[in-house]
Amino acid sequence: MAHVQLFVTCLVDSFYPQTGEAIVNILYRLGIDVDFAHDQTCCGQPSFNAGLRAETRPVAEHMIRVFEKTTGDIVVPSGSCAHMLKHGYPELFQDDPNWLSRAQALGRRIFEFTEYLVDHLEVTNLDARWNGTLTYHPSCHLLRGLDIDRQPRLLLANVRGATIVELPHQEECCGFGGIFSMEHPELSAEWLKRKIGNLEATQSPTLVVAEAGCLMHIAGGLHRQKKKQRVVHIAEVLANQ
Amino acid sequence: MNTEQFRARIRASIANQNLQFALDSNTERRLKGRIAAFESLPDWRERRQSAHAIRADVIEHLDKYLNEFIVNATQNGITIHRAKDSAEAIKIVLEIVGATHLSPQQKPLIAKSKSMVSEEINLNHALESEGIRVVETDLGEYIVQLRHERPAHIITPAVHLRRSDVAQLFHEKLGIPYTEDIPTLTKTARNVLREVFLTADIGISGVNFAIADTGGFCIVTNEGNGRMVTTLPPVHIALMGMERLLRNLDDLALMLSLLARSATTQKLTVYTQLIHKPLAHQQRHIIILDNGRSRLRHSPLKESLYCIRCGACLNACPVFRELGGHAYHSVYSGPIGSVISAGLFGSEFVPLAQASSLCGACKEACPVDIDLPKMLMRVRAGQAAESSEQLLVNSEGGGLSWKSKAFLKMYSRVACHRRLFALSQKFAWLGTLLISPFSDYAYLPAFTGWGYSKDLPRFVGKTFRDSWQDGKQVNRYTSAQVDKEISKQVDSYTGKQTEAETRTPAESNSNSSLVSRFVEELKKVNGNVIQTTKNELTTKIIGFLQSRGVGRVHLEPNVLDEETLSTAGISVSHEADPAIRVGVTRAICGVADTGSILETDGEGGKLQASLLTEVHLAVLKKSEIYPSLSDAIHLVQNSKSAVFVTGPSRTADIEMTLTIGVHGPGELHVLLVDD
Numbered sequence: 001m002a003h004v005q006l007f008v009t010c011l012v013d014s015f016y017p018q019t020g021e022a023i024v025n026i027l028y029r030l031g032i033d034v035d036f037a038h039d040q041t042c043c044g045q046p047s048f049n050a051g052l053r054a055e056t057r058p059v060a061e062h063m064i065r066v067f068e069k070t071t072g073d074i075v076v077p078s079g080s081c082a083h084m085l086k087h088g089y090p091e092l093f094q095d096d097p098n099w100l101s102r103a104q105a106l107g108r109r110i111f112e113f114t115e116y117l118v119d120h121l122e123v124t125n126l127d128a129r130w131n132g133t134l135t136y137h138p139s140c141h142l143l144r145g146l147d148i149d150r151q152p153r154l155l156l157a158n159v160r161g162a163t164i165v166e167l168p169h170q171e172e173c174c175g176f177g178g179i180f181s182m183e184h185p186e187l188s189a190e191w192l193k194r195k196i197g198n199l200e201a202t203q204s205p206t207l208v209v210a211e212a213g214c215l216m217h218i219a220g221g222l223h224r225q226k227k228k229q230r231v232v233h234i235a236e237v238l239a240n241q
Numbered sequence: 242m243n244t245e246q247f248r249a250r251i252r253a254s255i256a257n258q259n260l261q262f263a264l265d266s267n268t269e270r271r272l273k274g275r276i277a278a279f280e281s282l283p284d285w286r287e288r289r290q291s292a293h294a295i296r297a298d299v300i301e302h303l304d305k306y307l308n309e310f311i312v313n314a315t316q317n318g319i320t321i322h323r324a325k326d327s328a329e330a331i332k333i334v335l336e337i338v339g340a341t342h343l344s345p346q347q348k349p350l351i352a353k354s355k356s357m358v359s360e361e362i363n364l365n366h367a368l369e370s371e372g373i374r375v376v377e378t379d380l381g382e383y384i385v386q387l388r389h390e391r392p393a394h395i396i397t398p399a400v401h402l403r404r405s406d407v408a409q410l411f412h413e414k415l416g417i418p419y420t421e422d423i424p425t426l427t428k429t430a431r432n433v434l435r436e437v438f439l440t441a442d443i444g445i446s447g448v449n450f451a452i453a454d455t456g457g458f459c460i461v462t463n464e465g466n467g468r469m470v471t472t473l474p475p476v477h478i479a480l481m482g483m484e485r486l487l488r489n490l491d492d493l494a495l496m497l498s499l500l501a502r503s504a505t506t507q508k509l510t511v512y513t514q515l516i517h518k519p520l521a522h523q524q525r526h527i528i529i530l531d532n533g534r535s536r537l538r539h540s541p542l543k544e545s546l547y548c549i550r551c552g553a554c555l556n557a558c559p560v561f562r563e564l565g566g567h568a569y570h571s572v573y574s575g576p577i578g579s580v581i582s583a584g585l586f587g588s589e590f591v592p593l594a595q596a597s598s599l600c601g602a603c604k605e606a607c608p609v610d611i612d613l614p615k616m617l618m619r620v621r622a623g624q625a626a627e628s629s630e631q632l633l634v635n636s637e638g639g640g641l642s643w644k645s646k647a648f649l650k651m652y653s654r655v656a657c658h659r660r661l662f663a664l665s666q667k668f669a670w671l672g673t674l675l676i677s678p679f680s681d682y683a684y685l686p687a688f689t690g691w692g693y694s695k696d697l698p699r700f701v702g703k704t705f706r707d708s709w710q711d712g713k714q715v716n717r718y719t720s721a722q723v724d725k726e727i728s729k730q731v732d733s734y735t736g737k738q739t740e741a742e743t744r745t746p747a748e749s750n751s752n753s754s755l756v757s758r759f760v761e762e763l764k765k766v767n768g769n770v771i772q773t774t775k776n777e778l779t780t781k782i783i784g785f786l787q788s789r790g791v792g793r794v795h796l797e798p799n800v801l802d803e804e805t806l807s808t809a810g811i812s813v814s815h816e817a818d819p820a821i822r823v824g825v826t827r828a829i830c831g832v833a834d835t836g837s838i839l840e841t842d843g844e845g846g847k848l849q850a851s852l853l854t855e856v857h858l859a860v861l862k863k864s865e866i867y868p869s870l871s872d873a874i875h876l877v878q879n880s881k882s883a884v885f886v887t888g889p890s891r892t893a894d895i896e897m898t899l900t901i902g903v904h905g906p907g908e909l910h911v912l913l914v915d916d
Contacts, residue, residue, distance in 0.1 A: 008705050010656070014666050015698050017705035036709045042656040047649040049599060051621025052638045055653040062657045091615065144601035145614075173559055177598025179645050182690025183244075184596050186251050189694035190563055191598075220695030223682045 003033035004116070005067065005074040005109075009081045010042035011212035012233075019212065022239035023077055023113060026126060030117075034075075039066040045084040050179050053092060060089050064102050067109070074109045075116050077235055078211050079142025080178075082112040087145070112142065113235060114210055118151035126155065128238045130162040135204040136234075137195070137218070139211035140173050152210050152234055159237060167207070168198045176217035192221045199229055210234045242570050244592045244640050250568040251596070260401050263896070264562050267400050270897050271556035274506030275606070281508060281834075282498060292499055293610040295492050296547035299484075300538060306453040306486050307529070313456025314527060317518045322528045323483075327362035330480070330530050334364060334445075337478055337526055338373060341442055349442035351375040352434075354460070354467040355382050356447030357395055357550060358480040358530055360572040361585075364445075375445075376437045378466035380430050380903060381894035387414045393566035395573070396504050396552035397894060401565045404896050427892060427900045434466070434904065439819055444470030448481035448527065449550070450496060454489045455878060457517035458527065461501070461510035465890040465905025468512050468852050472882065477519075478526045483534050484546040490878070494871035496549060499608035503551035508762070509835040509870065509887045512905065518881035520842060533585035541624040542584045545616050547609045548577050554613060557606035560596050569593055576603035580616040583625040592640030594620035645690075663706060670700040755833040755866045756913065762836030766888030767901055768909040775914055782858060782912065783809045786823065795824040795850040797843065800860055817849035824850030828859040828911070829883075831866040832873050837887040838911060839873060841880035848882060857906040859886070862916045 004027065008020040024034045044059035063085075067074060076082040089103035117123045136156060142148045156164055175181060175191030195218060199207050207229060209215050219231040254260055279285045299306055311321050324330035338349055351368065353359065353375055365386070368375045377386040381398035385391065387410055392398030399407070404421045412419040417429050446467055451458040458479060460467045471477050487493050493515075501507045519525040538546055555561045555575030566574035571582035571590055579597065582590035594617045603613040619625075623636035638646050655665045677683035681699050685692030760770045773781045779802040786794065787809070796803070796813045803813055814821060826847055828838035838859050842848045851857045867873040870885070877883035890905030901907050 010662075013705045014669065014700050017701055017703065017708055020705040021708065036706070038706065038710075039659040041659060041662040042652075044653065044656065047653045049618060049621075050595075050638055050641055050645065050649055051618065051623065052641075052646070052649055052653070053622045054637055055650050059653050059656045091618075140598070140600040140602075144605050171602070173598050173600035173602070175559075175598060177600070179641075179649065180595070180598045183642060183645055184248070184251065185687070185690045185693030186248065186255055187560060187563055187596060188598070190255060191559055192694055216698055217695060220682065220691075220697060223696045224684075224694060 002031070003035055003072050005035050005037060005070050005072055007040055007043070007067075007074050007076045007081070007085070008036065009076065009078045009212060011216065012077055015216060016212055016233060019077055019233040019235050022233070022235040023075065025239045026117075026235065027075070029126075030121060030123060032121075035070060035072070037066050037070050043081045043084045043088075045080060045088065046178050048084065048088050048092060049177075056092060060092055060103070061099065064089070064099070064106050067106055068102065072109070073111055073116065073120065074106075075111055075113055077113045077233065078213070079112055079139050079146055079148060080211060080213060082110050083141045083145040085110045112146060112148055112210070114151040114155055115146070115148050118154055124154045125158040126238045128159045128240050130159050130237055130240055132161075132206065133163045133165055133202075133204040134159070134206050134208050134237065135165045135167045135199065135202045136170070136208045137167055137174065137214060138170055139209055139214045142210055143171065152208075155234065155238055156208060162237075165202045165204050168201055169194070170198070174214045174218050176213045178213060181217060188217075192217065196221055196225065196227065200227075205229055207231045208234050208237055242589055242592065244595070244642060247568070247570075247592050247596070250570070251564060254564045254568045259403055259406070260565055261563075263401055263403055264565055267394075267397065267897060268556060268562045271506065275503060275553060275556070278502035278506040278508065282502065285499070288495055288499060289608055289610050292495055292608060293547065295487065295495070296549070296609050299486050299488060300543060300546045303484065303486065303538060306488060307483065309453040310451050310456060310486060311529075313454065314451075314458075315456070317456045318525070319456070319519065320524070320526045322526060323531070324528055325531045327532055330358075330362045330528055330532070331364060331367045333528050334368070334478060335371060337476065338368075338443060341476055348372050348374060350437065350440055351443045351445055352437050352441035352470045352474060353377050353382075353445040354447070354462060354470045355379040355398070356445065356480045357572060358447055358482050359445065360392060361532065362480075362530065364480075376434070376441075378434050378437065378470060378904070379462070379894070380427065380464060380892045383430055383434065384410065384894070391567065391572065393574075394552060394555060395550055395566075397897070399894050401567065402895075404898075407895050423895050423898050423900050426895060427903055431903055435819070438466075438469040438473050438904070441470070441474045443476040443478060444474040445478045445480065446470050448479050448485050449500070450487050450493055451481060451485055451527070452487055452490060452493060455517060457515055457877075459493060459497070460514045460516065461497070461512065463505065463507075463511040463890070464892050464903035465512055465852060466903075468514060468848075468884060469904055471514065471516060472520065472848055472852060475522060476524045476526070478528065481527055481529050483529050483531050484538070490874045491871060494869075494874045497870060500549055500551050503553040503606070503608040505893070507766075507887070509832075509837055509885060511766070511887050511889070511891055513837075513885040513887070515877040515883045516881070517878070520848075520881055537581065537584040540584060541619045542580055542616055544611050545577065545580045545584060547611050548581070549609055551608055553606040553608060554603035557602040559598070559600065559602065576613045576617065577611070580613065580620055583620045588625065588636065588639065591620055591623075591625065591636070595640040663704070666700060666704050670702050673697065673699040674702075752863065752866070755868060756863050758833040759831050759836055759866050760913070762834060763888070763911060764836070766836050767891070768836060768888045768911060771910055771912045773912050773914055775916060778860065778912060778914055779805045782825065783811060785858070785910070786811055789823070789856070791823050793821055795821045795846065795854060797826045797847045797850060798845045800825060800827045815845035817846035817853055819853055822854055823856045823858065824852075824854035824906070825858045825860070826850050828861040829865070829876055830873050831861050831911070832868075832870050832885065833866050834869045835885075835887055837870070837885040839876060839883060839885055841877070841883040843880075848884070851884075851886060852905055854906050855902070856908040856910070857886075857889075858910045858912060860912045860914060862914050864916055
């Protein structure tokens, strides 16, 4: 039985454990054994993106050590965390040949969740069912950072019972950007307003994302504005039968 | 500028309704237009990668290419000056101005076309404080100069204004009746600035690209002001950033195909000039400015020097869309500005780089594929070199608030230890539970940043790791195995990426398809085609002139039968005369895939005939139409000054509204001659 490592990410771990469970279920159903390395924490993206590289290094070293003790591909339910592990770590360790090669070795094992299903397993139909309309927001790091867009759309297109509508101006950032949304809340709020407006224009009750950061941000904005729309991680849609 | 001052400016920009309207329409039009423009370049992905490689090579071997350029340009008769900083550059300009032999009472008049380097060194201020009158001649720049402002965008300086702002400005400053009619406003500027062009003692321009192996340089403008200031005044000074180099004309043809599409959504800028030498009785100077570029080149921000100043990243950037250029407080705004302002001008601009969600829209838009998000992160990490010796010390996280810095430092420590991490999750859960015992979301006040526009979901009591440890929550599905055969069916999804189209007909060998492509493209850029034969040419032109009631033309020698013209009562001038409305020239060649014609300097004020007049008639042989710019560009090498003309003069500087006929001719008719 093939097996993969799950890097669940700090946000899914702390806020959306059901997303992690959905991924485990999907992979089991496909006959893949899932390991969860208990020592995993966070990829270090928040401090790295903010420019605090000295602070990020020990976190990244910790994560590299944790996954070096494991084998198999590593599945990540987040484009930005996968981007951090694949591209951020080599940037972080560019002047340290030892850690750089270890980071690159880790990077080769990293797959974003939908990328793993579609490109690696070549699975596009998960026999999922969803009653109602769905619209998809392509998160920035997934879309432009990793060039992953075809994969989540294919998976959603094969969900029985679901009508997929296109989100207007979908390629625009939702305004999260991690610490950015707290450092520059005025800018973040403008983009969030626009994203929610575009969601409303679709009349879809459900927005699908493949990134817990965007999920938290948009769902938090909808809650503040007392809107009824839901935001779900794509794994939960795909696990639904 | 500290982060708080920057945030105050951000708030002011967001609250400015006029600005928001102007920026929203700029973004939408430019993004759509750029995508449409690139559709006509099926191999743009390959071109983009080649462009990146070319710029990388040039920046890597900049000293070599600069030396090559300087040797060749000097041989061409251009005087080269090098300035290590703003002060030196200004000093050189003042020396050249001083040497123009004007009496002390008579201060010179300078006509300027757009140059970001001149903004960078604050040249206008320096000249004006010496009592020298300097007039910006790009319509957008002219507008912002009248308002005593700086450009709000590197390509469209007046992007922050609406037509009512310009109407009011012209009413107050130029004394015309209040009108919001954009053609009238443009015409007013044309008339005022025409006088400036004709009387200016010195012309100052920027440089889009300099070419190492020819010693020439390229300037692109749509209005024609770039041609005016480099052609009419007896002295021309070009200001050039030292990184603005390409190796050869092939590089240039490639870059131009990307630049115009990215900057202004055109296939080619209306006037794409290639200047090699001074014209007769003209002095040409180039001032090559360093001003921090050498330092930047040896820093981790080196890639930012690949920039070709197209402004596409500004148009794509959601931050720029909210702010416009002025809030950045640097001449260079948007994503590229947030990188190079810190890199060139120092640490006070580091906070700009924190205003980004790293969404990557800038990288996607960049025609030379600069990894701008990576550059922004490097600025945040203190990698903008403060001096040539050292990187900024202890400056990681520049521009971050102390709150975020403290939080991230603590969080990073916690994230190094699994148990500490799990414990902190429990504290966070308890914390949000206390704040919000009855809801899944916690309300946080605005000052926390998070609470400004959204609520915080409550941390869960039972994290994923808890569930995993318990081994219960995760249901292991053993049944309902998805039929893998079905799911492995060939994907029907065709994807967004269309296959590269087959090469366009214009690139085939068939001349008739080249001609029809040329005609089609010229029409798209508001040019007109008159089909004729060698024998009928002169009579065709006479017919045209008579239909317009024109009795005098500025004619390039040996193009038409002058006896026939004179019999028809049409007088001919072989010299530039601003009073003549129609100019007739022979085009050196045509370019099918852009609808361009090539004009060069020559006898009888040929360059002016296609510039000063209102109507330009160009005679072009069908056999001289080349498929693309890269096929035709080598023809420019032997002329002092050459220009690819792509349609009549145009601007979109007021509310992005296309207006034909600014400084150059408002009509372009190409007489296509069968031969």
